[in-house]
Amino acid sequence: MSTWTFLWSLIRYRPGLYIANLIGWTLIHLAPILPGLLTKAFFDRLEGTAAVNWSVWSIIAMLIGAAIARIALIAYGFVTDVHTRFRMGMLLRRNLLSHVLREPGARAIPVSPGEAISYFRDDVDQAEEAASWSVDVFGMLGFAVVSCYILLRIDAQMTLLVFVPLILVVTAAQLATARLQKYRAASREATAKVTGAISEMFANVQAIQVAGAEARVIERFSRLNERRRRTMVKDKVMTEALDSVFANAVNLGTGLILLLAAYKMREGSFTVGDLSLFVYYLTFVTQLISNVGKFIAYYKQLTVSAGRLASLLQGAPAAKLIEPNPLPLRENAPVRGEEAAEGAATVVEPLERLEVVGLTYVYPETGRGIRDVHVSLTRGSFTVITGMIGSGKTTLVRTLLGLLPRQSGSILWNGRPIERPGDFFVPPRSAYTAQIPRLYSDKLRDNILLGYPASEERLMQAVRTAVLEEDIARLQEGLDTIIGPRGVKLSGGQAQRTAAARMLVRDAELYVFDDLSSALDVETERKLWEGLFRVRADATCLVVSHRKAALSRADRIIVMRDGSVEAQGTAEQLLAESESFRKLWHGES
Numbered sequence: 001m002s003t004w005t006f007l008w009s010l011i012r013y014r015p016g017l018y019i020a021n022l023i024g025w026t027l028i029h030l031a032p033i034l035p036g037l038l039t040k041a042f043f044d045r046l047e048g049t050a051a052v053n054w055s056v057w058s059i060i061a062m063l064i065g066a067a068i069a070r071i072a073l074i075a076y077g078f079v080t081d082v083h084t085r086f087r088m089g090m091l092l093r094r095n096l097l098s099h100v101l102r103e104p105g106a107r108a109i110p111v112s113p114g115e116a117i118s119y120f121r122d123d124v125d126q127a128e129e130a131a132s133w134s135v136d137v138f139g140m141l142g143f144a145v146v147s148c149y150i151l152l153r154i155d156a157q158m159t160l161l162v163f164v165p166l167i168l169v170v171t172a173a174q175l176a177t178a179r180l181q182k183y184r185a186a187s188r189e190a191t192a193k194v195t196g197a198i199s200e201m202f203a204n205v206q207a208i209q210v211a212g213a214e215a216r217v218i219e220r221f222s223r224l225n226e227r228r229r230r231t232m233v234k235d236k237v238m239t240e241a242l243d244s245v246f247a248n249a250v251n252l253g254t255g256l257i258l259l260l261a262a263y264k265m266r267e268g269s270f271t272v273g274d275l276s277l278f279v280y281y282l283t284f285v286t287q288l289i290s291n292v293g294k295f296i297a298y299y300k301q302l303t304v305s306a307g308r309l310a311s312l313l314q315g316a317p318a319a320k321l322i323e324p325n326p327l328p329l330r331e332n333a334p335v336r337g338e339e340a341a342e343g344a345a346t347v348v349e350p351l352e353r354l355e356v357v358g359l360t361y362v363y364p365e366t367g368r369g370i371r372d373v374h375v376s377l378t379r380g381s382f383t384v385i386t387g388m389i390g391s392g393k394t395t396l397v398r399t400l401l402g403l404l405p406r407q408s409g410s411i412l413w414n415g416r417p418i419e420r421p422g423d424f425f426v427p428p429r430s431a432y433t434a435q436i437p438r439l440y441s442d443k444l445r446d447n448i449l450l451g452y453p454a455s456e457e458r459l460m461q462a463v464r465t466a467v468l469e470e471d472i473a474r475l476q477e478g479l480d481t482i483i484g485p486r487g488v489k490l491s492g493g494q495a496q497r498t499a500a501a502r503m504l505v506r507d508a509e510l511y512v513f514d515d516l517s518s519a520l521d522v523e524t525e526r527k528l529w530e531g532l533f534r535v536r537a538d539a540t541c542l543v544v545s546h547r548k549a550a551l552s553r554a555d556r557i558i559v560m561r562d563g564s565v566e567a568q569g570t571a572e573q574l575l576a577e578s579e580s581f582r583k584l585w586h587g588e589s
């Protein structure tokens with residue numbers, strides 16, 4: 001999509017508001033013409049050469065009136081500008097967010113969260129800025145045409161002698177801003193690297209210390225800072241130089257006008273009023289050139305920003321970004337037909353049988369993943385997925401739950417195919433504990449509930465089943481303990497059991513645990529499975545594990561190897577039939 005189409009679609013999103021804004025800013029830019037003419041009339045009146053017969057006081061009153069009118073116009077312009085640009089920005093953010101929320105959870109954004117935030121914030125701002133500046137162009141050009149006409153009529157020679165060199169100087173300076181953009185981008189990037197390094201250092205103090213890597217980390221940090229210093233100096237020197245050209249252009253222009261005017265006034269062909277008009281318009285003409293330049297720069301930056309925003313869509317058409325949609329996400333989520341039936345998890349058809357047929361997902365980056373996997377679970381069964389490291393266990397679970405976009409195969413819930421597993425496999429149909437728990441800097445209680453309206457009794461039951469009760473008793477504030485950023489105040493096992501409690505507090509037909517045992521001792525894991533079966537006798541469980549505590553309890557074990565199912569059966573059958581399984585089983589002991 002071209003930058004122009006992108007900008008035009010943004011403009012057309014709220015045409016009424018845009019036109020109101022356009023009218024406001026055109027009038028604001030045209031408004032200085034009037035005080036210029038009044039100032040001329042004032043001095044001409046004092047000199048006695050005025051063409052009109054207004055008194056000095058009435059001219060002063062008109063000047064005050066013009067100033068008040070311009071203030072009122074500017075106030076109006078800011079209101080319309082804020083309304084227009086924020087709506088455009090919110091449309092972009094809304095469409096982006098809506099797309100990200102509909103992407104499979106494990107691949108929702110193609111960049112780091114920090115970068116995604118900067119796209120949402122800075123690139124959307126850039127688009128707003130370009131759209132907002134587009135309204136100024138008309139008013140500024142209008143002012144240029146009218147003021148040139150007036151000045152040319154007063155004194156064509158002087159107009160050309162003053163304004164042509166001025167326009168050339170300012171335009172040349174403006175062209176240099178292309179270089180400024182380059183330096184600005186480089187300095188921003190260098191700053192982002194320094195900030196990133198600081199946040200990495202703070203997050204990994206322990207890892208740096210145990211690896212004895214302080215000196216190297218500091219040396220790398222110094223290098224990043226040195227690069228930042230160099231790019232910043234270039235950026236600042238360029239910015240200051242250009243600013244001084246713009247500031248001095250007005251002074252130079254005034255000097256030129258004074259020199260020429262003195263000569264012409266002696267001849268009697270130029271009045272004091274003419275002089276005041278030339279000086280008055282000079283400032284606006286200089287501003288105008290630099291503002292048109294600014295708009296061109298914003299327009300160029302918009303090309304980059306639109307490209308970055310489109311990259312967040314991961315291949316979906318860029319037109320999605322500017323699709324006209326009502327701004328609130330919740331009320332207008334596209335829920336239709338089959339999607340609505342699948343997505344609305346209020347009426348749950350009890351799980352009798354879950355089938356996975358020919359499921360395939362291969363990571364484009366590595367060519368690894370799962371291929372043609374067939375699995376079947378029945379109500380109340382306990383199925384364990386096992387296999388060597390990297391054999392595809394997590395990928396299978398994530399593709400089944402719609403956290404990764406399957407490339408082929410189908411998933412059937414009681415024989416009915418599920419089109420959008422990401423929307424379907426949510427509580428109360430299914431609940432999931434990921435291999436690496438995601439916790440927040442909040443109370444332990446809130447980390448478990450995540451806003452779910454469970455009773456205290458239900459919460460305590462989930463805590464007990466997740467074998468977290470004793471740990472909570474040892475915490476000073478119990479369930480109300482704040483667990484620090486990413487749950488740093490908890491041990492690995494506590495964090496995993498907190499995630500398990502988060503899952504268990506929710507009603508679900510299907511519970512999916514991804515390698516819960518990696519941070520649990522054998523005894524705690526045994527207690528967890530026992531507790532789960534005590535409170536949820538008919539729960540269907542799909543568990544990734546290579547622990548005997550899980551394997552010996554399994555109704556069916558699925559052995560994965562290189563992304564495919566190598567063998568399936570009970571522990572007894574597999575011990576007799578599968579060499580890989582025997583290795584896994586004995587490997588543990």
Ligand SMILES: Nc1ncnc2c1ncn2[C@@H]1O[C@H](COP(=O)(O)OP(=O)(O)OP(=O)(O)O)[C@@H](O)[C@H]1O
Nearest residue numbers: 363365366368369388389390391392393394395396
């Ligand atoms: N985000 C990713 N991008 C690219 N390749 C990946 C990604 N995640 C996993 N893989 C690859 O896919 C394969 C299967 O990984 P997966 O995490 O499913 O294995 P696993 O059996 O769950 O391993 P583990 O026991 O270590 O958790 C591995 O070879 C891995 O290198």
